[in-house]
Amino acid sequence: MDSQRRGRLTAALIVAAVVVVVALVAALILAIATGDSDDSGSVDAPPATSAQEPTGETAAPSNDETTDVDLVGRQVTVVPSAGGTPREQTEEPGAFPAGQEMVGPPEGLELQRVSSGTTVMVSRSDGPTGVDDGVMTGYARSPGGAALLASNFMGLGMEMGAAYADFVAHFLPTMAAEDPEFLDEIRARGASVDGRALMGAQGYSAPRWFKFGQCDESFCTVEAAMPSLYEAVGEINSPDPNVGIHDHQVVRVSMRWVDDQWEIVSPRPMTPVTEIDGSWSRWI
Numbered sequence: 115m116d117s118q119r120r121g122r123l124t125a126a127l128i129v130a131a132v133v134v135v136v137a138l139v140a141a142l143i144l145a146i147a148t149g150d151s152d153d154s155g156s157v158d159a160p161p162a163t164s165a166q167e168p169t170g171e172t173a174a175p176s177n178d179e180t181t182d183v184d185l186v187g188r189q190v191t192v193v194p195s196a197g198g199t200p201r202e203q204t205e206e207p208g209a210f211p212a213g214q215e216m217v218g219p220p221e222g223l224e225l226q227r228v229s230s231g232t233t234v235m236v237s238r239s240d241g242p243t244g245v246d247d248g249v250m251t252g253y254a255r256s257p258g259g260a261a262l263l264a265s266n267f268m269g270l271g272m273e274m275g276a277a278y279a280d281f282v283a284h285f286l287p288t289m290a291a292e293d294p295e296f297l298d299e300i301r302a303r304g305a306s307v308d309g310r311a312l313m314g315a316q317g318y319s320a321p322r323w324f325k326f327g328q329c330d331e332s333f334c335t336v337e338a339a340m341p342s343l344y345e346a347v348g349e350i351n352s353p354d355p356n357v358g359i360h361d362h363q364v365v366r367v368s369m370r371w372v373d374d375q376w377e378i379v380s381p382r383p384m385t386p387v388t389e390i391d392g393s394w395s396r397w398i
Contacts, residue, residue, distance in 0.1 A: 133268050133318070133383075136340070136363050139354045140185065140317025143347045182227060185319050185346035188398060190225045190233060196277040196309065198226050198234040198242070198250045198266065205239035207254035210330050217326055219397035220258035225320055230304075230311040232272035233320045235265045235398075248277065249284045253376055260334040261324045261397075263376050264367035268338065272315040275304015286378045319346055323362070323394040334376070335368040337384065339394060361386035 179199075180192045193199045205221035222238025236242060236250070240259040243252025250266070253259035263285065270278040279297040283290045290297055321338035328335055343352060343359040352359050364384040369376040390396075 133271055133340070133363065133365065134274075134312055134314045135354070136314075136343070136357055136361075137272060137316075137318035138312070138314035139352060139357050140319075140343055140346050141314050142353055143317070143343070143350060184225065184227075184233065185317065186322070186341045188225055188320075190227045192227045194229055195245075195248075196229045196273075197245065197248050197270065197281065198228055198236055200242045200244055200250055200252065201236050201238050203238055203241070203243055207240045207256035208258045210257055211326060214326065216393070216395040217257045217261075217324065217329075218395060220262065223398050225398065228273075228277070230273040230275065230277060230309055230315070232269050232311045232315040232318060234269045235262050235320060237262060246284070247280060249280050251284070251375065255331060255371060255376075257326055257329050257334060257336070260329065260367075260369055260376055261326075261336045261338065263369065263378070264336045264338050264365070264381075265321050267367060267378060267381060268365055269318070269320055272318050273304065273311045274300060275307070275309055275311070276301045277304070277309075279304075285376065288377070288379075317346065320398075321365075322398060323390050323396050325394050327366075331371060333368070333370050335366060337364055337366045339364045339387065339390060358386070358388070360388045362388070362390060 178194045182190045182192050184190050201222060201224065208217060208220060211217055220237035220240040224236050226234050226236060228234060234250070237258065240254040240256050240262060241252045242250035242262065245251065253263045267281065267285070270281045279300040282300075283297060319341040322341050323339040325337050326335065327337070339362045342362050343350075343357065350359065363386050366382050366384050367378055368380040369378045371377075
């Protein structure tokens with residue numbers, strides 16, 4: 115495998131690594147606070163159920179789903195699926211911005227904790243609408259659809275197993291085709307821990323704020339900002355000098371519309387911000 119080609123995919127997946135580092139810091143703080151010294155490197159997955167993932171269609175909430183909260187107090191639906199459970203679309207997708215004005219959240223925005231233990235986002239207006247080989251698909255051709263895809267790229271990066279590899283293969287197909295062996299390595303990692311997410315998933319908080327650069331029917335750049343460690347665990351000394359407790363980690367994801375779906379072409383971590391200014395829209 116050409117090193118330059120491998121570098122493209124590896125660079126794209128560094129976004130997940132940055133999110134993992136910050137989430138791991140939060141997870142370690144929680145472990146110290148609660149006396150949980152499990153250092154297995156993975157988070158226990160929710161109990162397995164006999165529920166089947168939807169294939170090509172949305173699913174209504176089932177008896178297999180429960181409700182929990184994340185570290186910053188947001189409601190989370192615990193679902194048995196590995197990649198997330200789409201909801202019935204009851205509203206129209208949001209409109210593209212005329213310039214760079216703020217874009218509000220999709221209707222029915224919902225956080226879901228999947229079977230590996232990490233968190234994804236779904237909505238009832240901007241997708242996703244179905245499942246293809248375990249991967250949620252049908253993100254709307256809208257700024258909301260693009261942002262949901264960006265958020266789930268970050269969330270499933272915490273899983274670092276088959277669900278993430280399949281997501282990358284589906285939504286980063288050009289990069290994935292250049293280095294299929296690398297995706298096999300990710301799948302092997304997931305299989306070795308029975309599908310459990312990285313330990314950092316315990317400390318992962320899905321993005322709360324979003325803003326958009328160029329965003330139209332052909333191309334969209336989304337920036338997503340996560341809650342800070344302070345919001346998650348309070349005033350405490352960070353065990354990692356490179357992670358400030360008031361930092362909001364920011365990820366920028368650019369994508370193009372190809373073959374009736376968004377294709378991620380450039381994910382990258384940005385410099386953290388300590389204050390969320392008026393250019394950001396709070397979604398959840």
